[in-house]
Amino acid sequence: MVVTLKDIAKETGKSITTVSRALNDYDEVSSATKELVHRVASELGYTPNIFAQRLQKQNTDTIGLIIPTYGPRFSDPFFSELLAGVGNRAASLGYDLLVSTRAPGDYEIEAYCSMTQGRRVDGFVLVRTRRKDARVECLQKSGYPFVAFGRAEENINFPFVDEDGTYGMKTVVEHLASLGHQRIACIAPSSELMFAHYRLQGFIEGLAEVGLEADDSLILIGDLTQRSGYEQANKLLDLPSPPTAIAACNDLMAFGAISAAQERGLVVGKDISITGFDNIPMAEYSHPPLTTLHQPLYQIGGMVCEMLIHLIRGESLEREQTLLKPELIIRQSSGLLRS
Amino acid sequence: MVVTLKDIAKETGKSITTVSRALNDYDEVSSATKELVHRVASELGYTPNIFAQRLQKQNTDTIGLIIPTYGPRFSDPFFSELLAGVGNRAASLGYDLLVSTRAPGDYEIEAYCSMTQGRRVDGFVLVRTRRKDARVECLQKSGYPFVAFGRAEENINFPFVDEDGTYGMKTVVEHLASLGHQRIACIAPSSELMFAHYRLQGFIEGLAEVGLEADDSLILIGDLTQRSGYEQANKLLDLPSPPTAIAACNDLMAFGAISAAQERGLVVGKDISITGFDNIPMAEYSHPPLTTLHQPLYQIGGMVCEMLIHLIRGESLEREQTLLKPELIIRQSSGLLRS
DNA sequence: ATTGTATACCAAAACGTTTTGGGAGTCAAT
DNA sequence: ATTGACTCCCAAAACGTTTTGGTATACAAT
Structure with missing residues (x-):
C-alpha cells in the first residue's frame, strides 16, 4: 500500500502536522523529531502524493511547451535541440515539462486553452512566434506567465529571447557580396513567422548596405523543409538570369537548395553559393559543409525556461528581453563568384 | 475567482453531489437538472480542477516519455518524429504527455523514479531499449504499465513495437553484394543498444547469406552522431585495404561517413557505396541522396502510445509485440562496384 | 397495509497534503 | 505571582473533486 503522512504519524506517535512540517524542514520542529520523522519516512518508503x-x-510545478508540428514527417532538428535545452533546465530547477504537439491552427489554441483552463501548468514556453500570434493574445488575456522564443509585432510587450535574425542575414549578405556575388536570392519562410520576417528584412537591408538592389523575383517563399528548399531553388535556377548565390533562411531549406543545384551538375561553393541559418549539427557534415549562422538553441531553451520559472515564482527578471547575435560560420558552400 | 462545484451547487440550489453527477452524465439525475447544471456551469465558466x-x-491521464539526450547538441531527428507521433496520439486519446529529457546514466533512472514514486503518470513509453535495461527492470518491478519501442534481451517479456533491424541490415548487405561489393564495412552503435545489436547481427548474417566472410577490422563502433560516422569512416578508409562499401547503422553516421569519403575526393555511389538506416527526411536531400531503410517513426510513435493507453485502461492488447519490416529505399549513395 | 422498485436527490466521507489558529510547557525578567 | 518570549507540538480546516451510503417520494404489486 501507499504510504501517507498519516502512516508516518501513527508510526512516530506524532501528529500529521508535525510530520508534514518535519519533512518540509520548518524550524518549529525539534531536530530530534525531524530526524525521527525522516528516518521513519525513508523506512516506510514515503513519497508525497503530488x-x-x-x-x-x-500550483503545479509544471511548465507547458506546445510544439507546432507541421505534418507527420515532422522532423525539425530545431525542436529537438530546443526541447533538450528547455527540458534539462526545467528538470534541474525542479519543474516538470508538459509537452503537447499540435499542428498550427485551430486545435493549437485549444491545446493552450485546455492547459490553462485545467490549470495544468504554471506557465508556458512559446516557440516560433507569429506576426498576429493568437497564442500571445490568448496567454496575455488569461494572465498566464509565458516567455517566448521570438518576438512579436512591435507594440506587444512580453518577455522573450530571440536571435537577431536581421543582423544575421545582413552578415550573410555582406559575406556573399564580399565574394563578388551580385545576384543574390533568398528563400524565406512565410513572413507570418516573425523570425522569417526579421531574416528577410535583414536580407533586404543587407543588400542595400552593400549597394545592391533587391530583386523581387529572387525572393521566394518556402515552408522550412528540405523539399521546399529544393523546389524553390529549382525555380530560381530556371530563371533566365539565375542567381549566383542563394541565402536560405534555414539550414533545411539550404540543404534542399544544394540538392537542387547538384542535380543540375553545379558545384556548390564554386558555381553557386548557398547559405543557411541555424547551424544544425548536419550543417557541418553536408556536402559541401554549409555556411550558416549559428544559434545556440540548447542554451536558448535553457534561458527561456529559466526566465519563465523566475516569472512563475514572482521574481523579477534581470532582462525581460534578450536579443542574441548569431555568429556567421563560413564553410565550403559559399565561395568566390566564378567569373 | 475560480468557479467550483460548490458555486454551481449554490447557484442551482442543488447539492454538490448532484452537480458532480449531472456534469458526469450519471442516469440518476433528471434531465431537467442536468440541463440546468450544464447551463449554469457554462455561464459561470466552470472548469474542473484537475x-x-x-x-x-x-489516476493521472498522463503518460511519461523520457528522452535520453546525448549531450547539449542533442539533435536527433529520430526523436522529433517519434515525439510527434506519440504526442499527437496521446492528445487525441485525451492524455497528457509529460516529457523528461535526461542524459542516459544514473540520473535517467532517477527521472523514472520521480515519475513513478510521485505517481505523476499512468504509464511510460520507453525508447531505445538497451541490453541490460535498468529502466525495464525498474518499471517491471514497480508494476508500472509501459510499452517500449525496441526489444530487450530474450527472456524478458513486455509489450513492444520494434523494427526488424536484422532483416533490414540483411537486405542492405544483399543489395550491396548484388552491386558487386565484397569488402563491406559496418559502423554500428554500441551493442548495448538493442537496436544496434539486431542491426549488427543482420549485417553479419547478411554477409554469411551472400557467402562473404565477416572481417572484424571492418566493423567499427560509433555513437550515432555524424561526427562519429565521420571519424570511424576515416579509420576504415585509412586501412591498407579499405572497404568498397560502408553500411552505417543510422542515417546520421552515414552522413558523417559520406563527408569523410568526399573529403578524400571519393565520389559516393561510384568510388564507394554508403548506406544508412532510418530514412530521416534529410536522407532524400543529401548529396548524394542516401540509400537507407525506412522506418515509419511517426506511426510507430502512435502505435506505442495507443498500446500503452489500452494497457493503462486495463484493456487487452490485440498484439503484445509487433515487429515491423523496414523497407529498403535505394538512392544514389550506393552503386555498382568500380572494377 | 405491506412490500418492492423505481426515480431523484443529498450529507458526509474520502483522496493526501498544507495551513490556520492555537495550546502547553519552560525559562527569565519583572 | 505575573508577564512575555520561546520552543515544540496538535486538532481541525482547507484545497475541489468523486464516491459511499443513505433518504424521500411516487407508484405498482401483493
Whole structure:
C-alpha cells in the first residue's frame, strides 16, 4: 500500500502536522523529531502524493511547451535541440515539462486553452512566434506567465529571447557580396513567422548596405523543409538570369537548395553559393559543409525556461528581453563568384 | 475567482453531489437538472480542477516519455518524429504527455523514479531499449504499465513495437553484394543498444547469406552522431585495404561517413557505396541522396502510445509485440562496384 | 397495509497534503 | 505571582473533486 503522512504519524506517535512540517524542514520542529520523522519516512518508503500537494498549494510545478508540428514527417532538428535545452533546465530547477504537439491552427489554441483552463501548468514556453500570434493574445488575456522564443509585432510587450535574425542575414549578405556575388536570392519562410520576417528584412537591408538592389523575383517563399528548399531553388535556377548565390533562411531549406543545384551538375561553393541559418549539427557534415549562422538553441531553451520559472515564482527578471547575435560560420558552400 | 462545484451547487440550489453527477452524465439525475447544471456551469465558466480529480480518482491521464539526450547538441531527428507521433496520439486519446529529457546514466533512472514514486503518470513509453535495461527492470518491478519501442534481451517479456533491424541490415548487405561489393564495412552503435545489436547481427548474417566472410577490422563502433560516422569512416578508409562499401547503422553516421569519403575526393555511389538506416527526411536531400531503410517513426510513435493507453485502461492488447519490416529505399549513395 | 422498485436527490466521507489558529510547557525578567 | 518570549507540538480546516451510503417520494404489486 501507499504510504501517507498519516502512516508516518501513527508510526512516530506524532501528529500529521508535525510530520508534514518535519519533512518540509520548518524550524518549529525539534531536530530530534525531524530526524525521527525522516528516518521513519525513508523506512516506510514515503513519497508525497503530488496531486494532493498541488491541490493544496494551488500550483503545479509544471511548465507547458506546445510544439507546432507541421505534418507527420515532422522532423525539425530545431525542436529537438530546443526541447533538450528547455527540458534539462526545467528538470534541474525542479519543474516538470508538459509537452503537447499540435499542428498550427485551430486545435493549437485549444491545446493552450485546455492547459490553462485545467490549470495544468504554471506557465508556458512559446516557440516560433507569429506576426498576429493568437497564442500571445490568448496567454496575455488569461494572465498566464509565458516567455517566448521570438518576438512579436512591435507594440506587444512580453518577455522573450530571440536571435537577431536581421543582423544575421545582413552578415550573410555582406559575406556573399564580399565574394563578388551580385545576384543574390533568398528563400524565406512565410513572413507570418516573425523570425522569417526579421531574416528577410535583414536580407533586404543587407543588400542595400552593400549597394545592391533587391530583386523581387529572387525572393521566394518556402515552408522550412528540405523539399521546399529544393523546389524553390529549382525555380530560381530556371530563371533566365539565375542567381549566383542563394541565402536560405534555414539550414533545411539550404540543404534542399544544394540538392537542387547538384542535380543540375553545379558545384556548390564554386558555381553557386548557398547559405543557411541555424547551424544544425548536419550543417557541418553536408556536402559541401554549409555556411550558416549559428544559434545556440540548447542554451536558448535553457534561458527561456529559466526566465519563465523566475516569472512563475514572482521574481523579477534581470532582462525581460534578450536579443542574441548569431555568429556567421563560413564553410565550403559559399565561395568566390566564378567569373 | 475560480468557479467550483460548490458555486454551481449554490447557484442551482442543488447539492454538490448532484452537480458532480449531472456534469458526469450519471442516469440518476433528471434531465431537467442536468440541463440546468450544464447551463449554469457554462455561464459561470466552470472548469474542473484537475488535481482534485486526480487526487480523488488516483489516476493521472498522463503518460511519461523520457528522452535520453546525448549531450547539449542533442539533435536527433529520430526523436522529433517519434515525439510527434506519440504526442499527437496521446492528445487525441485525451492524455497528457509529460516529457523528461535526461542524459542516459544514473540520473535517467532517477527521472523514472520521480515519475513513478510521485505517481505523476499512468504509464511510460520507453525508447531505445538497451541490453541490460535498468529502466525495464525498474518499471517491471514497480508494476508500472509501459510499452517500449525496441526489444530487450530474450527472456524478458513486455509489450513492444520494434523494427526488424536484422532483416533490414540483411537486405542492405544483399543489395550491396548484388552491386558487386565484397569488402563491406559496418559502423554500428554500441551493442548495448538493442537496436544496434539486431542491426549488427543482420549485417553479419547478411554477409554469411551472400557467402562473404565477416572481417572484424571492418566493423567499427560509433555513437550515432555524424561526427562519429565521420571519424570511424576515416579509420576504415585509412586501412591498407579499405572497404568498397560502408553500411552505417543510422542515417546520421552515414552522413558523417559520406563527408569523410568526399573529403578524400571519393565520389559516393561510384568510388564507394554508403548506406544508412532510418530514412530521416534529410536522407532524400543529401548529396548524394542516401540509400537507407525506412522506418515509419511517426506511426510507430502512435502505435506505442495507443498500446500503452489500452494497457493503462486495463484493456487487452490485440498484439503484445509487433515487429515491423523496414523497407529498403535505394538512392544514389550506393552503386555498382568500380572494377 | 405491506412490500418492492423505481426515480431523484443529498450529507458526509474520502483522496493526501498544507495551513490556520492555537495550546502547553519552560525559562527569565519583572 | 505575573508577564512575555520561546520552543515544540496538535486538532481541525482547507484545497475541489468523486464516491459511499443513505433518504424521500411516487407508484405498482401483493
